[in-house]
Amino acid sequence: MLHLAGQDSRGLARKAGISLDDARRITGAVIGRGGSLREARNVRREVLDRVAAQTTPGELTRIEAVDAQDGFRKYLLALPDGARIEAVRIPLYDTHHVVCVSSQAGCALGCTFCATGELGLTRSLRSWEIVAQVLHVRADSTRPVTGVVFMGQGEPFLNYDAVLEAAYALCDPAGGRIDARRISISTAGVVPMIRRYTAEGHKFRLCVSLTAAIPWKRRALMPVEQGFPLDELVDAIREHAAVRGRVTLEYVMIAGVNVGPEDAAALGQLLSGIPVRLNPISVNDVTGRFRPPTEAEWNLFRDALARELPGQPIVRRYSGGQDEHAACGMLASRARER
Numbered sequence: 451m452l453h454l455a456g457q458d459s460r461g462l463a464r465k466a467g468i469s470l471d472d473a474r475r476i477t478g479a480v481i482g483r484g485g486s487l488r489e490a491r492n493v494r495r496e497v498l499d500r501v502a503a504q505t506t507p508g509e510l511t512r513i514e515a516v517d518a519q520d521g522f523r524k525y526l527l528a529l530p531d532g533a534r535i536e537a538v539r540i541p542l543y544d545t546h547h548v549v550c551v552s553s554q555a556g557c558a559l560g561c562t563f564c565a566t567g568e569l570g571l572t573r574s575l576r577s578w579e580i581v582a583q584v585l586h587v588r589a590d591s592t593r594p595v596t597g598v599v600f601m602g603q604g605e606p607f608l609n610y611d612a613v614l615e616a617a618y619a620l621c622d623p624a625g626g627r628i629d630a631r632r633i634s635i636s637t638a639g640v641v642p643m644i645r646r647y648t649a650e651g652h653k654f655r656l657c658v659s660l661t662a663a664i665p666w667k668r669r670a671l672m673p674v675e676q677g678f679p680l681d682e683l684v685d686a687i688r689e690h691a692a693v694r695g696r697v698t699l700e701y702v703m704i705a706g707v708n709v710g711p712e713d714a715a716a717l718g719q720l721l722s723g724i725p726v727r728l729n730p731i732s733v734n735d736v737t738g739r740f741r742p743p744t745e746a747e748w749n750l751f752r753d754a755l756a757r758e759l760p761g762q763p764i765v766r767r768y769s770g771g772q773d774e775h776a777a778c779g780m781l782a783s784r785a786r787e788r
């Protein structure tokens with residue numbers, strides 16, 4: 451069965467066997483305005499009835515929303531089968547919002563520094579369950595939502611088809627109307643899917659979570675390194691950069707682990723000749739095992755990176771919402787303890 455929020459207008463036209471114009475009007479009502487099928491304007495009743503007969507209902511239920519001191523707002527949402535996920539509303543320039551969405555409930559990849567990894571995988575989300583997170587946050591906001599990042603729970607490239615369907619629904623001019631270049635898909639490094647993504651020529655921003663450039667260190671932090679080792683990952687990044695330009699690399703900084711001069715040197719060697727944008731981000735400690743770098747440690751690492759990656763932008767990323775566990779790597783589907 452079809453869910454009306456689960457694809458873009460073209461997908462809806464194809465799956466429901468209706469004209470593209472009618473599909474655009476329906477997508478406009480459901481995704482564009484957050485309404486229902488029957489609110490679609492200028493679509494004949496016979497067409498609406500035909501679509502309704504193929505459609506499954508389903509919505510997300512809010513369990514709670516909590517506000518962090520820095521303006522981040524975290525939503526704990528239940529899927530129709532009771533599985534729980536989170537979405538985060540991120541303020542941008544006091545004028546816009548970006549929504550961080552989950553692509554899976556939990557995650558199978560088990561990165562040692564990530565709270566979601568501790569959960570294990572419950573299941574992958576359907577495309578409408580991803581789009582509905584953005585619609586839920588948008589309905590709760592007075593400012594426009596102008597960006598989406600697939601950086602919540604889960605590994606987007608282990609739910610590839612649904613993630614791409616959702617991304618196209620979100621950038622559809624009749625649907626979410628979000629500029630495709632402001633939709634970021636972040637992967638821990640599922641190499642075959644990065645290659646497929648590159649070959650298919652999608653225009654959403656690809657982000658790769660690197661976090662270590664020394665294989666044994668990466669293996670200890672990110673078990674995905676065992677299946678898809680750094681040299682293969684970097685080849686896939688190089689291929690992507692050759693076609694689409696600079697690739698964003700996320701680097702979770704953990705004091706005493708991956709912010710030494712040898713780590714910067716390994717990054718320089720590994721990424722030599724590849725246009726990248728490095729986003730270092732201080733680890734949000736969820737386990738009590740990891741410490742973010744002090745300002746002094748960060749300054750040293752930043753200077754080493756500037757030497758080792760000449761001409762490559764290095765943009766430290768702020769991960770907000772820490773007091774309410776809305777920050778990167780802190781999403782673990784728990785209701786707030788009272």
Ligand SMILES: C[S@@+](CC[C@H](N)C(=O)[O-])C[C@H]1O[C@@H](n2cnc3c(N)ncnc32)[C@H](O)[C@@H]1O
Nearest residue numbers: 564601604605636637638659700733734778779
């Ligand atoms: C939660 S992941 C979801 C997307 C995808 N699974 C990935 O790993 O890229 C989004 C980003 O959060 C980062 N992250 C995970 N745990 C973190 C933590 N404890 N502190 C800071 N960032 C973290 C990841 O490295 C990744 O770049």
Ligand code: SF4
Nearest residue numbers: 557559561564567638
């Ligand atoms: S960082 Fe990403 S891949 Fe790793 S456990 Fe967390 S959600 Fe999964």
